[in-house]
Amino acid sequence: MVQANAGNPEKVICPCKCCKNLFYQHFDVMYGHLIINGMDPTYTTWVFHGEKSNTASLALQDVENLETYRMYRDAFFQDHNSVEPKNEDRENDYSNLYEGVEIPFYLGCTKYTRISTTVVLYKLKATYGISDNGFNELLDIIQDMLPHGNTLPNSCNAIKRLLKTFDLGYEKIHACVNDCCLFRNDLENFDTCPKCASLQWKVHERTKKIKKGIPAKNIGVEVYDGFTKSTFNLKAVLMWKINDLPAYGNLSGYPMKGEVACPVCGLSTCAKWLTYSRKFSYMGYRRFLAYNHPYWLKEAWFDGNKEHRPSPKILTGREVMCSIKNTLLLRHNLDLMHIEKNVCESILGTILHVKGKSKDELNSCKDLLNMGIRKDLHPELKENIY
Structure with a gap:
């Protein structure tokens, strides 16, 4: 029954005591988990593995309509019908998240999934400037109120790690050294600023040779991100001194x-x-x-x-x-x-x-x-x- 209703021909949600229906595993790995760790005692109705539940609220097909699910699809897949990750180096992470988006917040919950709950709570933290310690206490209180087996992340760091994978990337746009304009759209191929005539490209101090491709205005330093296997422009702001x-x-x-x-x-x-x-x-x-x-x-x-x-x-x-x-x-x-x-x-x-x-x-x-x-x-x- 589990294999017939898995959806993914290779992986299935693991119901062992450690994974608690939060992670997808290969069938042989799941089998080993169940032998070593045992079944999660709170998981009595196998709603994630094909068993019908009296609570029609677990209709996971409705989860596709949630904003968080669409956000995930847009971030990691070329279109809604594709199952191939954009970045092969992160294939396993994307696959797990793609399937994990459909995990409900707790057994019987239809309004929120694990991802949507995470987004809502983290938005609350950012809006009202809640400290990490205060947010951790809030998560502990909510965790204590919820039924056993809920999928709420247990700390602020856990939420940050989860949301970090949804990085949508960015596009570098060169700017005039005097902040007159951005070299984009109609100005993308311009070598000089149309207002102040400043060069878009860096000029070698000694030879005065124009280095095309290297912007004249570069605030920050190039830093390598080992997670995304790419570089980004790291900036810092000095706000005050003590x-x-x-x-x-x-x-x-x-x-x-x-x-x-x-x-x-x-x-x-x-x-x-x-x-x-x-x-x-x-x-x-x-x-x-x-x-x-x-x-x-x-x-x-x-x-x-x-x-x-x-x-x-x-x-x-x-x-x-x-x-x-x-x-x-x-x-x-x-x-x-x-x-x-x-x-x-x-x-x-x-x-x-x-x-x-x-x-x-x-x-x-x-x-x-x-x-x-x-x-x-x-x-x-x-x-x-x-």
């Missing part, structure tokens, strides 16, 4: 040293030059405390003055864009963990008096003496030597 504060200054163009080194305070940065340490010190941090904080009135603990100034106004996004217009095209983000590590390292180095890491050194004490604050930390002068 770095510590010194690197932020190097990359963004905003000075991280000097009198206006604070990107938040800007021109309102409180900077004081330390004569002996030969660097700027920034001591206006009390302005960011609550207005009734007791530190505002402490003089000796800080720079010898009471603090009455409010915190500086935070720039709006529009103000930031106006200040960096035409100079900064890339977003820069601060690596807070890296910055905290550096601050913590300086504090611990000072507390433990680690050589080369401590900020409590002679020049620092002389700066306190010069500023007239923290007398308990002033260096002692003995025989003209501190």
Whole structure:
């Protein structure tokens, strides 16, 4: 009965415990699976192997009308009556998918197949930006709700592997180096751009020889895809940078040293030059405390003055864009963990008096003496030597 209703003269859906009617196998392979693995205990009505079911909902001939089935046909076969794959290297994959398109979502389901369910769920993920981890949890929940023996892929990676086989390919179209036009349709055989007269083809820098067939504008690098046995143009986009504060200054163009080194305070940065340490010190941090904080009135603990100034106004996004217009095209983000590590390292180095890491050194004490604050930390002068 199985051979008579297989449809494919060479392969049949394997009902063993491992394959669970999801994969097509040769008859001898299926026979070995059944001997070694045993029959799937949930498969009691052999609807995939010719046995009639009371549920007329399993009429698989209706599956051909589904969009996913037509998508598969268009992707892998020359026409609907052909059974020859376009790419011989992927013949086995195409054959399995061609037959696998007709597998229902679960026993008794007529509205969805395994492929159509996969497409619908993955479209939901892409539309609402669901993360891979969140999508995996959603699949687990749906899997738990469905009857045993359903064909839902168990992870996001499994869905990606399944959909990757439906790659429809692409056509390379050359573009003008100045983005004036695309060399296609009536312009396909043009050697120069009709608007700016730029050459379509690359020119050798030394010999000035025109290299026909090599486009002048080529964004990306040629990469070989071992799965499709072809090359494609790989492109990358740098969207933002994450770095510590010194690197932020190097990359963004905003000075991280000097009198206006604070990107938040800007021109309102409180900077004081330390004569002996030969660097700027920034001591206006009390302005960011609550207005009734007791530190505002402490003089000796800080720079010898009471603090009455409010915190500086935070720039709006529009103000930031106006200040960096035409100079900064890339977003820069601060690596807070890296910055905290550096601050913590300086504090611990000072507390433990680690050589080369401590900020409590002679020049620092002389700066306190010069500023007239923290007398308990002033260096002692003995025989003209501190």
